[in-house]
Amino acid sequence: QVQLVESGGGLVQAGGSLRLSCAASGRTFSRYTMGWFRQAPGKEREFVAAISWSVGTTYYADSVKGRFTISRDKAKNTMYLQMNSLKPEDTAVYYCAADDPRALGNSDEYDYWGQGTQVTVSS
Numbered sequence: 001q002v003q004l005v006e007s008g009g010g011l012v013q014a015g016g017s018l019r020l021s022c023a024a025s026g027r028t029f030s031r032y033t034m035g036w037f038r039q040a041p042g043k044e045r046e047f048v049a050a051i052s053w054s055v056g057t058t059y060y061a062d063s064v065k066g067r068f069t070i071s072r073d074k075a076k077n078t079m080y081l082q083m084n085s086l087k088p089e090d091t092a093v094y095y096c097a098a099d100d101p102r103a104l105g106n107s108d109e110y111d112y113w114g115q116g117t118q119v120t121v122s123s
Helices: none
Strands: 002-005 010-013 018-026 033-039 046-052 058-059 068-073 078-083 092-099 119-123
Touching: 002 058, 002 092, 018 033, 018 092, 033 078, 046 068, 046 078, 058 068
Parallel strands: 010 119
Antiparallel strands: 002 018, 018 078, 033 046, 033 092, 046 058, 068 078, 092 119
């Protein structure tokens, strides 16, 4: 089992920044990919970014490329999502996830999820 706990969400004006954290605990996840997904009201959950825990290779959705940065701190067992130049359309509940997916962007292939943290960007 892997336990994931997100933090860092909040309300920010357009153009502002937030940093989300995802603290992981439980079984070893050195082989895992960890990712961020988001879900806005009335919309499906969508992929935001992912990182391979062991190597640190990163992947991004086109909608956030150049604005968001995913990273991890192995010593702290924590993953981060630095979000800059935020837009109102980034408003959503953000979830972190972990597993060994074949398709990084497919939320169905992640078994472990955090509880989510709300990000609201005002215009």
